[in-house]
Amino acid sequence: MPKVTFSRAGITFECPPDSTVLEAAQAAGVQGLPYSCQGGTCRTCAAKGSGEMETEEMLALTPSELREGWRLPCVAFPRGDCQFEL
Numbered sequence: 078m079p080k081v082t083f084s085r086a087g088i089t090f091e092c093p094p095d096s097t098v099l100e101a102a103q104a105a106g107v108q109g110l111p112y113s114c115q116g117g118t119c120r121t122c123a124a125k126g127s128g129e130m131e132t133e134e135m136l137a138l139t140p141s142e143l144r145e146g147w148r149l150p151c152v153a154f155p156r157g158d159c160q161f162e163l
């Protein structure tokens with residue numbers, strides 16, 4: 078199962094294949110994450126991230142933001158270990 082690390086918080090948790098990073102973080106007890114729509118449109122949850130993850134639903138991000146590493150944890154499905162600047 079992919080592992081997700083929030084580097085600033087110093088937390089690592091497992092993310093099931095059918096869970097978003099946000100859902101898995103909440104299930105792991107991570108508190109205080111910013112989010113609103115949970116649908117990839119409001120950008121509230123945006124954070125820099127790296128690692129293999131699906132990005133098709135990150136419609137609120139421009140191609141250049143995606144290239145710069147911005148990701149939306151509310152619609153991010155890890156396909157390998159990932160790290161976020163959270």
Ligand code: FES
Pocket residue numbers: 111112113114115116117118119120121122123137149150151152
């Ligand atoms: S919570 Fe709205 S884009 Fe993630």
